[in-house]
Amino acid sequence: xxxxxxxxxxxxxxxxxxxxxxxxxxxxxxxxxxxxxxxxxxxxxxxxxxxxxxxxxxxxxxxxxxxxxxxxxxxxxxxxxxxxxxxxxxxxxxxxxxxxxxxxxxxxxxxxxxxxxxxxxxxxxxxxxxxxxxxxxxxxxxxxxxxxxxxxxxxxxxxxxxxxxxxxxxxxxxxxxxxxxxxxxxxxxxxxxxxxxxxxxxxxxxxxxxxxxxxxxxxxxxxxxxxxxxxxxxxxxxxxxxxxxxxxxxxxxxxxxxxxxxxxxxxxxxxxxxxxxxxxxxxxxxxxxxxxxxxxxxxxxxxxxxxxxxxxxxxxxxxxxxxxxxxxxxxxxxxxxxxxxx
Amino acid sequence: xxxxxxxxxxxxxxxxxxxxxxxxxxxxxxxxxxxxxxxxxxxxxxxxxxxxxxxxxxxxxxxxxxxxxxxxxxxxxxxxxxxxxxxxxxxxxxxxxxxxxxxxxxxxxxxxxxxxxxxxxxxxxxxxxxxxxxxxxxxxxxxxxxxxxxxxxxxxxxxxxxxxxxxxxxxxxxxxxxxxxxxxxxxxxxxxxxxxxxxxxxxxxxxxxxxxxxxxxxxxxxxxxxxxxxxxxxxxxxxxxxxxxxxxxxxxxxxxxxxxxxxxxxxxxxxxxxxxxxxxxxxxxxxxxxxxxxxxxxxxxxxxxxxxxxxxxxxxxxxxxxxxxxxxxxxxxxxxxxxxxx
Numbered sequence: 179x180x181x182x183x184x185x186x187x188x189x190x191x192x193x194x195x196x197x198x199x200x201x202x203x204x205x206x207x208x209x210x211x212x213x214x215x216x217x218x219x220x221x222x223x224x225x226x227x228x229x230x231x232x233x234x235x236x237x238x239x240x241x242x243x244x245x246x247x248x249x250x251x252x253x254x255x256x257x258x259x260x261x262x263x264x265x266x267x268x269x270x271x272x273x274x275x276x277x278x279x280x281x282x283x284x285x286x287x288x289x290x291x292x293x294x295x296x297x298x299x300x301x302x303x304x305x306x307x308x309x310x311x312x313x314x315x316x317x318x319x320x321x322x323x324x325x326x327x328x329x330x331x332x333x334x335x336x337x338x339x340x341x342x343x344x345x346x347x348x349x350x351x352x353x354x355x356x357x358x359x360x361x362x363x364x365x366x367x368x369x370x371x372x373x374x375x376x377x378x379x380x381x382x383x384x385x386x387x388x389x390x391x392x393x394x395x396x397x398x399x400x401x402x403x404x405x406x407x408x409x410x411x412x413x414x415x416x417x418x419x420x421x422x423x424x425x426x427x428x429x430x431x432x433x434x435x436x437x438x439x440x441x442x443x444x445x446x447x448x449x450x451x452x453x454x455x456x457x458x459x460x461x462x463x464x465x466x467x468x469x470x471x472x473x474x475x476x477x478x479x480x481x482x483x484x485x486x487x488x489x490x491x492x493x494x495x496x497x498x499x500x501x502x503x504x505x506x507x508x509x510x511x512x513x514x515x516x517x518x519x520x
Numbered sequence: 521x522x523x524x525x526x527x528x529x530x531x532x533x534x535x536x537x538x539x540x541x542x543x544x545x546x547x548x549x550x551x552x553x554x555x556x557x558x559x560x561x562x563x564x565x566x567x568x569x570x571x572x573x574x575x576x577x578x579x580x581x582x583x584x585x586x587x588x589x590x591x592x593x594x595x596x597x598x599x600x601x602x603x604x605x606x607x608x609x610x611x612x613x614x615x616x617x618x619x620x621x622x623x624x625x626x627x628x629x630x631x632x633x634x635x636x637x638x639x640x641x642x643x644x645x646x647x648x649x650x651x652x653x654x655x656x657x658x659x660x661x662x663x664x665x666x667x668x669x670x671x672x673x674x675x676x677x678x679x680x681x682x683x684x685x686x687x688x689x690x691x692x693x694x695x696x697x698x699x700x701x702x703x704x705x706x707x708x709x710x711x712x713x714x715x716x717x718x719x720x721x722x723x724x725x726x727x728x729x730x731x732x733x734x735x736x737x738x739x740x741x742x743x744x745x746x747x748x749x750x751x752x753x754x755x756x757x758x759x760x761x762x763x764x765x766x767x768x769x770x771x772x773x774x775x776x777x778x779x780x781x782x783x784x785x786x787x788x789x790x791x792x793x794x795x796x797x798x799x800x801x802x803x804x805x806x807x808x809x810x811x812x813x814x815x816x817x818x819x820x821x822x823x824x825x826x827x828x829x830x831x832x833x834x835x836x837x838x839x840x841x842x843x844x845x846x847x848x849x850x851x852x853x854x855x856x857x858x859x860x861x862x
Contacts, residue, residue: 221862225841225854309853310827311816320805342853442784449799457791463662474653484716485652499567511651511684512567520563
């Protein structure tokens with residue numbers, strides 16, 4: 179067994195894109211597992227775009243790797259020493275806090291045993307437990323199974339379709355009976371998405387005809403969008419979204435390397451807070467009227483509900499009242515008494 | 521009965537705020553109901569901010585009242601002539617297409633009979649069928665009952681809290697066991713919201729200490745926001761939103777009178793398309809792993825699922841791989857083989 183732990187440490191926070199100059203490789207003493215801890219020998223390290231959030235204040239992340247810290251990383255490793263009987267030596271685990279190092283000592287509750295009947299020789303390769311059958315794959319799966327509320331026949335569009343999450347999402351969407359359309363960059367990726375991953379179509383966001391290409395690939399509009407990019411890609415997707423459509427924001431890579439937030443209320447906070455934002459137009463809820471009217475009759479009738487009315491007489495008062503509700507100069511529900519006997 | 525129909529017509533589309541100069545009052549012949557139509561004598565006209573969308577291309581509406589058209593308006597009227605037995609003479613109806621006029625002839629399917637056991641003398645005033653117990657009230661009700669998925673004890677914040685929708689929403693939120701906090705403009709409205717409508721708190725967006733006031737009124741953050749304003753109000757709300765919080769966008773009055781859309785991907789389209797946008801972080805879906813892994817084992821095992829891996833060797837390759845996933849230069853899931861024997 180090794181006597182030193184190789185670690186990749188953060189040297190400085192980047193402006194813009196990170197590169198080798200922002201990290202340094204060091205050797206540290208081997209970690210020793212404490213009570214209820216395990217010692218992991220890292221075999222595979224996943225590299226994901228969201229790591230950028232940890233390298234200085236951005237618009238999504240809130241936990242940081244500071245200069246001098248071991249760089250964060252999701253790893254798959256082998257248990258080489260265990261002080262917790264639930265995590266036996268020799269088993270493989272995935273951990274979010276393995277970090278970019280060869281060894282790591284962790285609490286058993288910070289690792290997840292990967293099922294030996296699914297991963298290993300003659301089964302799925304171990305590396306897929308960090309990719310298509312791991313957290314990136316689960317991201318695609320939960321977008322479709324939990325967030326998107328899909329129906330067969332709907333059109334699903336995913337950006338970064340050549341990436342692990344996007345490619346998995348499109349293939350899962352087709353299993354669910356959706357039409358899958360990808361957005362990718364290079365011709366190599368676009369071809370792979372259609373011919374290998376079997377999407378119904380894929381368009382390049384780098385094409386000068388991107389907007390027309392996407393519209394042509396989605397003749398009935400977009401019912402579900404899984405968004406990884408933001409910026410111009412999201413701006414091109416938005417006008418094609420259908421009524422009652424859903425967007426699952428999984429990433430906004432367009433802004434990960436910006437030092438200044440893009441203008442406008444940032445959709446990034448929707449990811450950061452795992453929010454749900456819905457647009458309400460009341461016209462589709464008229465079926466609720468009977469129950470609602472009865473509730474109001476009871477509450478207002480028993481003097482338990484306050485309301486004010488701002489009443490003006492005659493149609494000729496309507497333009498001024500409209501201006502008032504737009505500036506907030508009214509007080510209470512703005513009404514025009516059209517008939518003098520009303 | 522009158523022999524002429526008074527109508528308020530659009531004279532010109534406004535830039536910015538509409539005013540009396542954009543409309544003209546005219547007299548037209550009385551309309552005559554056709555087959556399956558009813559003749560309505562309009563008693564009350566509702567004035568609502570969203571009417572602005574019909575006065576020229578904006579960022580939400582898509583149907584317009586052009587110069588020369590009768591201005592749109594939601595009305596409550598009395599049936600004075602009926603060629604449909606389901607809508608008897610003498611009953612009261614609400615219609616979205618009554619328009620700003622004293623009489624209107626409409627298909628029976630375009631009017632809604634308001635329940636005679638709820639509205640009328642000794643019951644709720646007729647005018648409330650256009651306000652607190654009408655479409656604005658139902659907007660508040662459906663935001664809370666359908667969109668917001670509230671739980672007792674949560675904090676609910678509504679802007680335009682002195683308006684009919686906002687005031688109704690806050691009072692309904694309290695009935696559901698939520699803490700209700702309003703945002704309003706004038707001191708008069710703020711006082712009314714707290715002392716008459718019984719909100720737990722209300723703050724003024726016109727105060728120089730608005731952001732601090734709102735934070736102080738929401739010591740546990742904001743779990744549900746019903747948004748009517750957008751702009752600086754939404755920007756002040758956003759940082760206070762809690763994990764798994766919900767925003768119901770009912771209006772974005774801040775942009776109704778702008779001639780140029782605010783920068784950034786416009787949240788207005790969320791309303792226009794009645795979309796649901798959700799932020800996904802996979803970490804809360806780890807309970808799905810067992811089912812997902814089994815699905816992947818089956819699909820990949822039977823060669824029915826495509827995936828690619830972009831593998832580099834050694835921790836020292838990680839910075840370049842991170843840069844590559846941020847620019848899209850990778851192809852397939854980016855992994856570092858940390859251990860040579862992995």
